[in-house]
Amino acid sequence: MVHAAGALDDATVTALTSEQLRAVLRPKVDAAWNLHELTEDLSSFVLFSSAVGVLGNPGQANYAAANVFCDALAHVRRDAGLPATSLSWGLWEGGGMTGHLDENDLATLSRSGLLPMRPEAALDLFDTAMARDLVHAVPAWLSPVPGLSVLRDLLPDPDSERSPIPVTGKGAPGEAGSGGEEHDPAARFAAMDPEERSRSLLREVREHTAVVLGHRAEAGSEVDPDRPFTEQGTDSLTSVELRNRLSAAVGVRVPATAVFDHPNPRALARFLTGLLTPELPAPEGRTGQDRTTTPPGTDGDGDAIDSMGVDELVNLALRGPSV
Ligand SMILES: NC(=O)c1ccc[n+]([C@@H]2O[C@H](COP(=O)([O-])OP(=O)(O)OC[C@H]3O[C@@H](n4cnc5c(N)ncnc54)[C@H](OP(=O)(O)O)[C@@H]3O)[C@@H](O)[C@H]2O)c1
Numbered sequence: 001m002v003h004a005a006g007a008l009d010d011a012t013v014t015a016l017t018s019e020q021l022r023a024v025l026r027p028k029v030d031a032a033w034n035l036h037e038l039t040e041d042l043s044s045f046v047l048f049s050s051a052v053g054v055l056g057n058p059g060q061a062n063y064a065a066a067n068v069f070c071d072a073l074a075h076v077r078r079d080a081g082l083p084a085t086s087l088s089w090g091l092w093e094g095g096g097m098t099g100h101l102d103e104n105d106l107a108t109l110s111r112s113g114l115l116p117m118r119p120e121a122a123l124d125l126f127d128t129a130m131a132r133d134l135v136h137a138v139p140a141w142l143s144p145v146p147g148l149s150v151l152r153d154l155l156p157d158p159d160s161e162r163s164p165i166p167v168t169g170k171g172a173p174g175e176a177g178s179g180g181e182e183h184d185p186a187a188r189f190a191a192m193d194p195e196e197r198s199r200s201l202l203r204e205v206r207e208h209t210a211v212v213l214g215h216r217a218e219a220g221s222e223v224d225p226d227r228p229f230t231e232q233g234t235d236s237l238t239s240v241e242l243r244n245r246l247s248a249a250v251g252v253r254v255p256a257t258a259v260f261d262h263p264n265p266r267a268l269a270r271f272l273t274g275l276l277t278p279e280l281p282a283p284e285g286r287t288g289q290d291r292t293t294t295p296p297g298t299d300g301d302g303d304a305i306d307s308m309g310v311d312e313l314v315n316l317a318l319r320g321p322s323v
Pocket of ligand 1: 093095
């Protein structure tokens with residue numbers, strides 16, 4: 001018996017409605033429990049669960065809970081001497097639940113450490129789990145780069161004894177090659193002369209913009225410094241990702257709204273200069289005129305956006321301005 005039913009209805013945890021919980025728990029919790037109660041004399045009882053239950057994923061608290069129930073049910077059944085295997089799948093390539101994901105969505109997931117598996121490879125993992133009679137396995141392809149968000153600090157950083165692992169992985173755009181300053185990027189930028197700092201920060205912004213748009217960092221030279229981010233392909237989610245990457249890369253906390261308030265790479269780099277060197281007078285154009293756009297669906301209410309946290313920004317991306 002293979003239980004493979006599942007449904008998604010994403011929202012951040014504070015915005016989840018009972019209907020959204022019910023819709024996602026029903027095919028997993030209710031259905032798996034009914035099968036557990038109503039079946040007997042089975043040679044195998046396999047639950048298709050998800051790595052989201054083990055690793056978490058923004059906007060999928062209901063789905064994570066539903067899958068963890070399946071994982072726990074496998075243990076309960078084994079304890080009762082019944083067959084059970086729960087497989088917390090990573091990302092399958094191709095249709096199904098992830099069929100709606102476009103190239104950008106898949107690139108975002110890949111950057112978070114979760115790589116799509118070819119169905120044949122996934123089925124090999126299925127066979128392995130069954131052959132080894134595992135009660136719970138996480139058949140998933142995960143990027144080995146330490147510090148990627150889905151793995152957080154689960155993997156040790158081979159280059160450092162520090163813990164937790166820094167958010168930027170080895171080889172991240174703009175990362176210093178060696179020496180102590182690589183661990184204190186803010187100090188590295190602050191020590192530069194103003195022209196070099198401006199150039200480096202603009203390069204940093206363009207490289208990270210290229211990455212969140214699904215390209216290699218080297219493509220940063222093709223990111224137009226004066227064209228609005230939104231016209232170059234960013235949306236609410238990639239803007240939040242860009243802000244997170246820049247926070248890690250420059251070593252200061254970049255406000256959640258920075259990418260909206262300073263809507264092109266040059267304006268954002270100027271803003272970063274201000275964050276890194278607050279004691280210096282603002283260069284021309286650093287404030288005021290940078291704010292020319294707001295996230296989609298906010299009716300230009302910049303103050304409301306300024307007060308939003310990451311959760312609310314992710315909600316905006318998922319459902320529009322419902323809060
Ligand atoms: N695709 C992935 O990358 C991935 C990753 C991790 C885990 N998984 C797990 O693998 C399983 C299969 O996923 P998939 O990608 O093949 O998704 P899918 O094509 O959307 O299949 C989900 C199935 O669940 C059924 N279902 C939904 N709600 C139901 C309900 N209330 N009662 C009975 N059946 C219901 C659907 O039936 P209808 O077609 O009739 O609606 C559909 O056949 C799911 O359990 C999912 O959580 C998938």
